[in-house]
Amino acid sequence: MEGLPGLLSGHSQIIGCSIGEMDQAMSTKRQVCLGVALLALSFNAASDGQCPDGFTQAPGPMTGVINCVPLPAANDPGNDAGGPRWQSRWGAISFDYGASNVGVGASVAATSKRRAKSEALAECRAKGGKGCKVNLVYDNQCAVVIAAVGYSRSHAGPTVEITAERGMKMCEEAGFNDCQVYYKACSLPEQIQ
Template identity: 35%
Template sequence: MKRKMYWLAVALLVQSGLFAGTAAAEGNCPPGMYPIGGQGVRGCAPIPGAQRGAAAQQAAPPPAAPTTRWGTRWGAIVASAATSDAGAATGRLTKSDALSEAMAKCRRNGATDCKVMAEYSNQCVAWVVPDGGDAKALGGLGEGATPELALQKAQSYCENRAGNGCKVAYSACSLPEIEPI
């Protein structure tokens, strides 16, 4: 009977030691690892793919702060009805710079009635005038993302009963430019 009790006690100790060892192995494994072993052999092994993902997240540098931006560029068209003089400016940093330059060009031959026809930024502009025709013919101004779109819009305003259409008087773009911050 003593012998039976002895083996029963040994069996219980072995059994409880294995279960305790397994539980301890699970609790002792670091993140990204899982317990391995059995029958008294305990250890931790890496979870496939867990280390690569963690290392990649830790190694990725923060995004760099931008050092440039898109800067607005202005253009203007100014014309005199009395003398047909005109002036234009493109690619200026401010609207007032574009208007001042265009106005000065219009007045360089003595025109005193120069008026702003168009002021624009970050796009293209086209000005068409009647090609012959009568005094009631109308030209047009158009803007667009490309010179072709601006010209197409300007031509849509052209009215010339003589049938000659309109010809391009001016076409230019003042597109945004990359500048340092």
């Protein structure tokens, strides 16, 4: 406790307690001041973001939360740059361009472009499509299909909202009033390490 007044001297004005008050006999005010001072010091230490040796700071799930994670081993062969690794995810949309015109086939979060195209075509054919063709292939983003009577287009973009807004505008500019979002999905990259 003898070192506490020196440690708290920089914070005594902030918390409203003088060093003289801290040296008085154990009173309720002293306990409150001590508690507030220790709380202020703990927030000060936490806000510095210091992690123990062998650990590094990582972002937390919420703003202001600090996580300490172990430093990657320098000789770990599975560790390229020490950070997370991401893998692209693919999506595809196919339309039935045949006489049956039964609709749309789609693939989401496929591990390759080829797989996304294959899955979209298979879904279109499973719905009875005879003239299915891939209309859109995208990776690490979102896609929508905008439809109206006599109109259907697929679009890709950074979010469903942005992509749908752009697609709806194009549909309306083409002279259609019954435009609607027929399909929407995202194929975003996945963290693999």
